[in-house]
Amino acid sequence: MTQTAVRVRGLTKRYGEVRAVRGIDLSIHPGEVYAILGPNGAGKSTTVEILEGYRRRDGGEVSVLGTDPGRPTRRWRSRLGIVLQTASDAAELTVRETVRHFAAYYPDPRDPDEVLAQVGLAGKAGSRVRRLSGGQRRRVDVALGIIGRPEILFLDEPTTGFDPEARRRFWALVRSLAGDGTTIVLTTHYLDEVEALADRVSVIAAGRVVAEGPPGTLGGRAAAMTEITWTEDGAPRTLATGDPTRTVVELAARFGGEIPGLTVTRPTLEDVYLRLIKGVRDE
């Protein structure tokens, strides 16, 4: 498949003496949910802002929906949705007025009331934005991001301030958008969010991509050692193994049935992530 929603080759950006981005390559397919992980200051936000057309790059090739974001056009912008990290604007408008107003910017917007229902704000449509809670305001941001029926949606830490239920509902919304063919570029610090949503993830540290792949196999996660613990002779025992199933079967045979205090733990995405960024942090 030669079509790509986002294609980045050799991207570089420096701020004065600081080389924030040092040669990043990315390929994001249409309809994919793609997560970008990385510690603060790793070049993640700079990269995403270059893709969004907010920031100019110093070097490399970038194409988003076939257009160079360094030369954004209105037509191109109308095909993008951006959910920013912080905004406290338009506080005196009602939720519905805000969403309707933004809908007018786009050639083929979604229905404002449907969007409000999708983000779970139908009951707050008549409230002034100023009166909303932090999580509700965040959902207005999301509504404004998808109102234009974008082909690609950038989500920058979208669920900060959400309660667990709102978060699950937001995940369902992202899945349904992706199911409709919207490409989604997600940056977040919540690794469970990445695990739940992302088809692929890349980890950026010190201005470079240090690992890329599906969350389940990132950084050799699938092949990594599984930790098995149990209790034997009143003492806790631990074993790291590449063949956890065989180990458990052997233990079961040894105990003749139930294994006391058995746990089988695969390395979490967080374990893998922390290991990946540890080595490059001080570079």
Next chain:
Amino acid sequence: MSDTMTGPVAATVPHAPGLPSALRLGWARARVETLMFFREKDSAIFVFAFPIVLLVIFGSIFAGQVEGTGISVSQVYVAGLLGAGVMTAFQGLAIGIAMDRDDGTLKRLAGTPLPRSAYFLGKAGQVLVSSVVQAAVLLAIGFTLYDLPAPEGAGGWLTFGWVALLGVTGSALLGVAASSLPRSGKSASVVVTLPFVVLQFISGVFVPISQLPDWLVRVASFFPLKWMCQGFRSVFLGEAGAALEVTGSYELDRVALVLAAWVTGGLVLCLATFRWKGRHDG
């Protein structure tokens, strides 16, 4: 760009529905900007009440006539406050845009297909509405309470019209340029209001310009406010009032020249200095 970068895209463009025009979106922006302005009740009331309160206070303190002219002092104040009222376009835009930059409005809008011109059209529309309402209220009070004479014939109204139009345009552009000065939205009202108040005092809004020292008048002459007030005095005080001017004449040609220069210069200044991003957004 490289040949592998075929977006899913190019093919759909010819059939895509058209983008809304900048004019239509400018209108939509003006509507929500005006709505937000009036819903921010405290500041809207302040903007409208401030010149009225000043007019009533000054009109009561200096209830007499300006000697030898037959013009009442409060009539002089109505003309001066009209100038100050028109120039609140400067204050409103300088503070409003600095806040928009700070609270994420500009960044959010920059990420949408909204044309930049529509943003400015919206601001202009909001400022125009508030200036017109302010001028109307001041004139109504002037006509009813202070025997302000109506402008003489079509010529008087014409002068009133062009002074107001050039004045509000120049002030608005100056405001857009000044919006880049404050470091944050919070500091904007301080950074903008103090110089504006000083300018009002040296431009003949509160103190008759002929009573100011020469050097202050010279400083004030660089800015549009002095000339706007002068233009409005020519409309409402008539020939008898010309004696109160520094040069003994309203110098309407110079009023036009300076205000037009501010419109041009303000536009250049805006284009040269305007920032869409905050200082900390890199």
